Amino acid sequence: xxxxxxxxxxxxxxxxxxxxxxxxxxxxxxxxxxxxxxxxxxxxxxxxxxxxxxxxxxxxxxxxxxxxxxxxxxxxxxxxxxxxxxxxxxxxxxxxxxxxxxxxxxxxxxxxxxxxxxxxxxxxxxxxxxxxxxxxxxxxxxxxxxxxxxxxxxxxxxxxxxxxxxxxxxxxxxxxxxxxxxxxxxxxxxxxxxxxxxxxxxxxxxxxxxxxxxxxxxxxxxxxxxxxxxxxxxxxxxxxxxxxxxxxxxxxxxxxxxxxxxxxxxxxxxxxxxxxxxxxxxxxxxxxxxxxxxxxxxxxxxxxxxxxxxxxxxxxxxxxxxxxxxxxxxxxxxxxxxxxxxxxxxxxxxxxxxxxxxxxxxxxxxxxxxxxxxxxxxxxxxxxxxxxxxxxxxxxxxxxxxxxxxxxxxxxxxxxxxxxxxxxxxxxxxxxxxxxxxxxxxxxxxxxxxxxxxxxxxxxxxxxxxxxxxxxxxxxxxxxxxxxxxxxxxxxxxxxxxxxxxxxxxxxxxxxxxxxxxxxxxxxxxxxxxxxxxxxxxxxxxxxxxxxxxxxxxxxxxxxxxxxxxxxxxxxxxxxxxxxx
Amino acid sequence: xxxxxxxxxxxxxxxxxxxxxxxxxxxxxxxxxxxxxxxxxxxxxxxxxxxxxxxxxxxxxxxxxxxxxxxxxxxxxxxxxxxxxxxxxxxxxxxxxxxxxxxxxxxxxxxxxxxxxxxxxxxxxxxxxxxxxxxxxxxxxxxxxxxxxxxxxxxxxxxxxxxxxxxxxxxxxxxxxxxxxxxxxxxxxxxxxxxxxxxxxxxxxxxxxxxxxxxxxxxxxxxxxxxxxxxxxxxxxxxxxxxxxxxxxxxxxxxxxxxxxxxxxxxxxxxxxxxxxxxxxxxxxxxxxxxxxxxxxxxxxxxxxxxxxxxxxxxxxxxxxxxxxxxxxxxxxxxxxxxxxxxxxxxxxxxxxxxxxxxxxxxxxxxxxxxxxxxxxxxxxxx
Numbered sequence: 001x002x003x004x005x006x007x008x009x010x011x012x013x014x015x016x017x018x019x020x021x022x023x024x025x026x027x028x029x030x031x032x033x034x035x036x037x038x039x040x041x042x043x044x045x046x047x048x049x050x051x052x053x054x055x056x057x058x059x060x061x062x063x064x065x066x067x068x069x070x071x072x073x074x075x076x077x078x079x080x081x082x083x084x085x086x087x088x089x090x091x092x093x094x095x096x097x098x099x100x101x102x103x104x105x106x107x108x109x110x111x112x113x114x115x116x117x118x119x120x121x122x123x124x125x126x127x128x129x130x131x132x133x134x135x136x137x138x139x140x141x142x143x144x145x146x147x148x149x150x151x152x153x154x155x156x157x158x159x160x161x162x163x164x165x166x167x168x169x170x171x172x173x174x175x176x177x178x179x180x181x182x183x184x185x186x187x188x189x190x191x192x193x194x195x196x197x198x199x200x201x202x203x204x205x206x207x208x209x210x211x212x213x214x215x216x217x218x219x220x221x222x223x224x225x226x227x228x229x230x231x232x233x234x235x236x237x238x239x240x241x242x243x244x245x246x247x248x249x250x251x252x253x254x255x256x257x258x259x260x261x262x263x264x265x266x267x268x269x270x271x272x273x274x275x276x277x278x279x280x281x282x283x284x285x286x287x288x289x290x291x292x293x294x295x296x297x298x299x300x301x302x303x304x305x306x307x308x309x310x311x312x313x314x315x316x317x318x319x320x321x322x323x324x325x326x327x328x329x330x331x332x333x334x335x336x337x338x339x340x341x342x343x344x345x346x347x348x349x350x351x352x353x354x355x356x357x358x359x360x361x362x363x364x365x366x367x368x369x370x371x372x373x374x375x376x377x378x379x380x381x382x383x384x385x386x387x388x389x390x391x392x393x394x395x396x397x398x399x400x401x402x403x404x405x406x407x408x409x410x411x412x413x414x415x416x417x418x419x420x421x422x423x424x425x426x427x428x429x430x431x432x433x434x435x436x437x438x439x440x441x442x443x444x445x446x447x448x449x450x451x452x453x454x455x456x457x458x459x460x461x462x463x464x465x466x467x468x469x470x471x472x473x474x475x476x477x478x479x480x481x482x483x484x485x486x487x488x489x490x491x492x493x494x495x496x497x498x499x500x501x502x503x504x505x506x507x508x509x510x511x512x513x514x515x516x517x518x519x520x521x522x523x524x525x526x527x528x529x530x531x532x533x534x535x536x537x538x539x540x541x542x543x544x545x546x547x548x549x550x551x552x553x554x555x556x557x558x559x560x561x562x563x564x565x566x567x568x569x570x571x572x573x574x575x576x577x578x579x580x581x
Numbered sequence: 582x583x584x585x586x587x588x589x590x591x592x593x594x595x596x597x598x599x600x601x602x603x604x605x606x607x608x609x610x611x612x613x614x615x616x617x618x619x620x621x622x623x624x625x626x627x628x629x630x631x632x633x634x635x636x637x638x639x640x641x642x643x644x645x646x647x648x649x650x651x652x653x654x655x656x657x658x659x660x661x662x663x664x665x666x667x668x669x670x671x672x673x674x675x676x677x678x679x680x681x682x683x684x685x686x687x688x689x690x691x692x693x694x695x696x697x698x699x700x701x702x703x704x705x706x707x708x709x710x711x712x713x714x715x716x717x718x719x720x721x722x723x724x725x726x727x728x729x730x731x732x733x734x735x736x737x738x739x740x741x742x743x744x745x746x747x748x749x750x751x752x753x754x755x756x757x758x759x760x761x762x763x764x765x766x767x768x769x770x771x772x773x774x775x776x777x778x779x780x781x782x783x784x785x786x787x788x789x790x791x792x793x794x795x796x797x798x799x800x801x802x803x804x805x806x807x808x809x810x811x812x813x814x815x816x817x818x819x820x821x822x823x824x825x826x827x828x829x830x831x832x833x834x835x836x837x838x839x840x841x842x843x844x845x846x847x848x849x850x851x852x853x854x855x856x857x858x859x860x861x862x863x864x865x866x867x868x869x870x871x872x873x874x875x876x877x878x879x880x881x882x883x884x885x886x887x888x889x890x891x892x893x894x895x896x897x898x899x900x901x902x903x904x905x906x907x908x909x910x911x912x913x914x915x916x917x918x919x920x921x922x923x924x925x926x927x928x929x930x931x932x933x934x935x936x937x938x939x940x941x942x943x944x945x946x947x948x949x950x951x952x953x954x955x956x957x958x959x960x961x962x963x964x
Contacts, residue, residue: 010769021910022869028917029865032825040825048838196842
């Protein structure tokens with residue numbers, strides 16, 4: 001009995017221990033869940049309730065036929081947030097490395113010493129296929145983070161025009177910069193409940209609705225753009241030039257169909273960028289137009305009635321001295337040059353003499369009318385004005401230089417606009433890069449008769465003058481070559497700028513194409529040799545692409561008949577057979 | 582009329598089958614399954630793509646345990662006492678085999694499991710139970726002679742043998758439970774206070790040496806400000822955040838946020854934290870009441886056994902009551918940051934086959950003892 005009571009008392013001792021434990025547990029629970037509850041729920045909420053950004057798309061840039069030139073896509077970045085969990089399954093990690101195109105060693109290197117970090121970004125911009133494959137491997141300790149990437153499907157073909165975005169997905173240069181406000185998206189914000197892996201468990205509330213950026217529709221025709229870029233690139237490399245640019249303008253409505261620049265870079269490859277390659281010379285580089293200005297001297301002269309196309313004759317054989325300058329021609333063109341010949345054979349002396357024969361105000365007004373030295377304002381960053389000084393400041397020398405294209409400056413795009421005025425026989429069109437259906441066309445024409453005549457002269461430049469290499473089979477072409485001295489840091493250098501500015505077809509002109517090749521380093525540097533052939537190739541392909549009907553069938557037929565003649569000569573020697581034709 | 586039949590049936594069964602205890606156990610098992618489902622659902626979905634992987638496995642373990650116990654219940658407590666030394670040796674060998682590299686299985690840095698033919702068992706869980714059974718049997722043999730130091734030291738040596746094997750895994754938590762069980766049973770059986778206190782002092786030396794060798798163990802004691810203790814405090818930090826954020830009323834069943842891949846092992850070691858977070862202090866009180874009733878019932882059955890002179894059965898009832906409840910309270914202590922963070926299951930709540938089977942086996946033994954005590958009462962009445 002004594003023994004059993006002893007045991008019972010010992011049982012009570014243990015019961016007391018149990019009760020004591022219960023009191024401790026309940027006391028601890030009460031302090032945690034009542035007194036300190038707010039502190040701990042706050043601590044937990046800091047991890048669980050988070051603000052998340054709702055990504056949305058920046059607007060796309062498309063060409064006139066809705067081909068995508070720049071677009072934003074949601075991509076995934078691979079984030080490791082728990083290295084310990086992650087490195088459990090080596091076989092699958094090696095499979096993952098193969099999918100990511102990285103080595104296991106480099107992966108280990110990336111995560112080495114970051115065991116406590118919750119965010120190690122392994123690789124960015126993964127496409128969804130790779131992501132799905134990796135998800136199938138069932139690895140833990142990692143997740144995918146959505147992010148936006150800007151894609152430029154046309155790459156270097158358009159880079160200097162489109163520009164690119166910076167790392168924050170904001171416009172950095174080119175049209176991406178100047179139309180940033182339109183294209184910009186506004187990311188939304190939401191409050192979410194997330195798990196320890198950063199995965200969203202529940203969306204609690206929306207703080208800000210995301211707003212997609214608007215699309216930008218350009219007048220560019222990517223087919224023409226591609227042709228222009230291809231031919232420009234070929235020629236720049238062939239003549240070992242420093243750079244080059246091409247503008248294709250629709251002379252009917254002013255749509256810029258192509259602006260090609262070379263060298264260029266691929267905005268999809270961050271490493272290929274350089275400031276020099278990003279320059280859109282067609283818009284931001286002012287050059288002296290040299291001989292390409294002569295048609296306007298002629299037009300002004302014709303307008304002044306002081307000059308007539310065939311009756312005004314100029315003697316260029318003796319050379320010309322104006323002030324301290326002596327003006328020369330590319331070769332001695334002799335005496336008796338008509339006004340037309342001055343342009344067709346590109347005589348500097350003739351052009352100066354023409355300009356001297358009428359009021360300089362008329363010439364200035366005409367240049368101003370066609371837009372030389374006036375900013376076009378297509379809304380492109382750092383677009384150049386060109387340069388045209390007021391005629392009141394023109395002395396004899398300056399008038400002379402203005403007559404053969406020096407002392408004034410124009411961008412290739414402005415030159416294209418000016419030539420469009422010739423093509424439209426006096427009607428000014430404003431080049432535009434944004435496709436806009438509500439286009440107010442100002443149909444007033446000035447200098448109509450003069451430009452009409454000049455247009456014919458330009459045709460002759462191509463058929464018998466310096467522009468022969470620009471001729472296009474089956475189409476009539478008008479244009480003017482130009483070769484300017486290159487100008488750097490306030491001094492003329494030994495280098496040249498070769499220009500060809502032309503239009504096709506002559507009647508009902510559709511295309512204005514300006515080709516500028518900067519500093520070709522071959523023996524032939526004349527616009528007629530370097531720039532005109534590029535015009536020919538671009539025009540040939542562009543006209544075919546745009547389905548413009550040939551207007552020079554006669555010329556075409558002549559050629560065909562010559563071919564037939566030749567084939568007769570070689571194949572059909574029998575006179576009877578010949579009669580059948 | 583119907584009520585009368587029901588009452589008759591009740592009084593018919595009651596003498597050899599403790600219906601109250603049965604309902605208590607059923608409540609514990611069902612409550613455990615509900616909490617486990619809630620605690621494991623997110624983890625299960627993340628790991629297996631289905632919500633009830635752990636719940637279904639646990640139900641499988643339950644069915645398997647009941648199946649095993651339906652045979653085990655036929656071993657009466659006298660035979661259990663007789664063969665307890667064989668069970669002990671068998672599981673001691675298994676415990677040693679765990680340490681053999683080709684046989685034992687390593688996970689989370691501990692070598693605790695043996696995997697054979699698709700079954701994975703954790704011998705330490707079984708060893709704990711069968712060590713207790715052997716100890717009770719031993720004390721019955723050495724009845725009333727426990728005051729002799731020799732009889733006191735022998736079970737301490739057996740404990741040391743087991744403890745060394747456990748520490749090699751390493752399994753510090755089980756070693757502590759085993760040591761506490763040894764002392765508790767010796768205490769119940771009437772060992773001298775002096776012996777018990779001196780053995781505690783004696784055991785504190787190797788414990789101190791272990792801490793010196795591996796200071797990481799000491800850093801686990803940094804449980805006052807666990808959230809500032811870096812990686813070591815990570816688990817406890819989230820455990821406290823979970824319990825604290827629940828508030829007195831809890832977030833509601835299934836509404837835990839800590840289980841969303843923040844709190845590690847929500848389905849095993851930290852299942853209590855999820856319970857406290859979801860059901861608040863009232864859920865905790867309910868849980869404690871269940872375990873308190875459990876130990877009370879075990880003590881009551883133990884008392885009855887001792888009264889009819891069944892010492893082994895009496896000690897074992899006490900021991901099992903202490904065994905289950907102590908593990909439960911220790912697990913709660915760990916979750917609440919009162920004891921250093923050590924992997925320890927909450928019996929009948931935490932996921933895990935071996936622990937579940939051992940818990941059900943312990944309960945089965947209680948049922949068997951209840952029946953044997955009833956028979957003994959009848960026998961002694963006849964005598």
